[in-house]
Amino acid sequence: MGVGIQVENLNAWYGTNHTLLDINLHIPANQCTALIGPSGCGKSTFVRCLNRMHETNPIAKVTGKVQMGETDIYGDTSPVEIRRRIGMVFQRPNPFPTMSIYDNVASGLRLNGFGNRRVLDEVVERSLKNAALWDEVKSDLKKKSGASLSGGQQQRLCIARALAVDPEVLLMDEPASALDPVSTAKIEDLIFQLKSQYTIVIVTHNMQQAARVAERTGFFLNGKLVEFDTTHKIFTNPGDKRTEDYITGRFG
Amino acid sequence: MASQYKTSAWNRISRNIADRLASSLAVLSTLIVITPLIVIFGYLLYKGASSLNLAFFTNIPKPVGEMGGGMANAIVGSAVLLGIGSAIGVPIGIAAGIFLAEFGQGGRLANIIRFTADVLNGVPSIVMGIAIYSLIVLPQRHFSAFAGGVALGIMMIPTITRTTEEMLLMVPHSIREAALGLGVPNWRSVLSVSLRTASPGVITGCMLAFARVAGETAPLLFTAFGNQFWSVAVNQPIAALPLQIYVYANSPYDEWHRLAWAGALVLISLIVISVSLVRYVTSRGVLKGAN
Numbered sequence: 401m402g403v404g405i406q407v408e409n410l411n412a413w414y415g416t417n418h419t420l421l422d423i424n425l426h427i428p429a430n431q432c433t434a435l436i437g438p439s440g441c442g443k444s445t446f447v448r449c450l451n452r453m454h455e456t457n458p459i460a461k462v463t464g465k466v467q468m469g470e471t472d473i474y475g476d477t478s479p480v481e482i483r484r485r486i487g488m489v490f491q492r493p494n495p496f497p498t499m500s501i502y503d504n505v506a507s508g509l510r511l512n513g514f515g516n517r518r519v520l521d522e523v524v525e526r527s528l529k530n531a532a533l534w535d536e537v538k539s540d541l542k543k544k545s546g547a548s549l550s551g552g553q554q555q556r557l558c559i560a561r562a563l564a565v566d567p568e569v570l571l572m573d574e575p576a577s578a579l580d581p582v583s584t585a586k587i588e589d590l591i592f593q594l595k596s597q598y599t600i601v602i603v604t605h606n607m608q609q610a611a612r613v614a615e616r617t618g619f620f621l622n623g624k625l626v627e628f629d630t631t632h633k634i635f636t637n638p639g640d641k642r643t644e645d646y647i648t649g650r651f652g
Numbered sequence: 653m654a655s656q657y658k659t660s661a662w663n664r665i666s667r668n669i670a671d672r673l674a675s676s677l678a679v680l681s682t683l684i685v686i687t688p689l690i691v692i693f694g695y696l697l698y699k700g701a702s703s704l705n706l707a708f709f710t711n712i713p714k715p716v717g718e719m720g721g722g723m724a725n726a727i728v729g730s731a732v733l734l735g736i737g738s739a740i741g742v743p744i745g746i747a748a749g750i751f752l753a754e755f756g757q758g759g760r761l762a763n764i765i766r767f768t769a770d771v772l773n774g775v776p777s778i779v780m781g782i783a784i785y786s787l788i789v790l791p792q793r794h795f796s797a798f799a800g801g802v803a804l805g806i807m808m809i810p811t812i813t814r815t816t817e818e819m820l821l822m823v824p825h826s827i828r829e830a831a832l833g834l835g836v837p838n839w840r841s842v843l844s845v846s847l848r849t850a851s852p853g854v855i856t857g858c859m860l861a862f863a864r865v866a867g868e869t870a871p872l873l874f875t876a877f878g879n880q881f882w883s884v885a886v887n888q889p890i891a892a893l894p895l896q897i898y899v900y901a902n903s904p905y906d907e908w909h910r911l912a913w914a915g916a917l918v919l920i921s922l923i924v925i926s927v928s929l930v931r932y933v934t935s936r937g938v939l940k941g942a943n
Binding site: 451453456482484485487488490494496497498507508511561565 | 824826827829830831832833834835836837840841844845848849851
């Protein structure tokens with residue numbers, strides 16, 4: 401089951417560049433939350449702060465509080481543990497090129513020292529089914545490299561890989577921006593199904609996509625969270641003039 | 653409407669000529685590069701093949717004046733020396749390359765290591781032999797296969813380190829992020845993801861280093877020393893193909909000259925065979941569509 405995330409006074413920097421300013425919001429459990437905004441507004445930085453990927457950059461810094469369920473994300477728990485509980489799907493599909501489809505999905509468990517064959521077989525099948533990829537790849541699971549699939553298949557493979565470690569939250573950083581419309585539709589269908597089991601945060605450039613998949617939407621601008629509300633409210637009756645300008649296409 | 657960038661006939665002809673010229677230059681350069689290789693190998697075949705027989709691979713050298721004899725001990729000796737050298741050079745070289753690419757980036761220590769590796773690469777092999785002579789042979793008071801192996805191993809390190817570093821730096825950042833994002837500890841991600849992705853290039857680096865030291869004579873002169881008899885003991889002087897070739901080629905006897913040619917042919921063939929073997933074995937596991 402998914403858990404909610406409470407963010408309080410989150411600030412982030414890249415070197416001297418203050419990229420996130422005092423972000424406060426609550427991401428509800430088992431819903432999809434979309435983050436929209438123009439390029440460079442800080443929405444990617446924000447999701448990278450949620451699973452502590454932000455700090456893998458040596459010049460990055462972050463302050464504030466992030467609470468996932470009972471866990472203080474910037475508390476005593478190690479970042480490695482946090483990232484196991486909060487899965488991530490990146491903008492560009494990034495399967496491990498030297499690994500087979502099977503090994504890609506199993507990698508999260510295997511590289512953490514888990515090697516029970518029978519359980520791995522089950523997890524790989526379940527994850528690929530959850531990612532709606534199983535039927536397309538089941539015949540050459542161990543024969544083909546993850547990199548041999550098409551772009552859309554690769555991205556679903558990456559989703560399966562993230563699901564295989566059984567996270568509670570799934571972060572998606574523009575998961576469909578490098579894909580064609582058919583693959584995009586598949587990913588969106590997937591998000592609909594995954595909501596029942598996971599809390600999903602999706603960063604997107606595509607406002608129609610946010611409107612289609614998300615219960616709640618946040619609008620970022622210049623490192624600030626301008627508005628955060630139900631998707632319906634954001635797209636029909638935004639409270640802030642800047643949000644209205646953005647969603648009606650007047651800038652960005 | 654016709655494009656305003658329409659080209660003239662002369663334009664197209666000159667472009668074609670430039671294209672042909674560039675292609676022929678590339679082909680010519682390739683020919684120039686591989687010609688010496690083919691000529692050397694052909695000449696070795698011509699000079700050495702006639703002296704190759706079963707005895708060459710099974711006998712040890714005969715005393716001066718007696719006909720026949722072989723280089724069995726030198727072939728085995730070279731294998732022992734290269735085994736010791738690889739056991740030292742490959743792990744240290746790869747580990748240093750990993751440090752340079754993954755942990756020490758831009759740091760002072762990394763710059764020092766990188767500089768040292770480049771200098772080490774340029775050290776004449778005879779100097780390496782003398783260095784190991786004073787560090788290992790003198791304190792032990794005898795020549796040994798171990799000393800020879802260490803000399804070869806140290807010579808392998810810089811090549812392996814620098815290629816490992818370059819290959820790791822070519823692994824896309826997104827692949828590392830994928831591993832970290834799955835909650836994989838950094839060290840595990842470096843070994844199982846980055847190094848594995850870079851492994852074809854790393855193996856090439858190891859093979860280059862191996863092939864280079866396999867033919868080295870100078871570092872073995874004062875370390876492994878050579879041996880006319882059977883010996884595979886690590887703490888005893890040991891025979892090696894390049895050493896044996898060197899001694900025989902410098903001798904005044906025709907019979908030994910012929911054996912030296914045969915030895916050179918065998919040395920080159922063994923290098924080619926072992927490099928191809930490693931390539932074959934490591935390419936078998938590669939999956940369909942892996943880039």
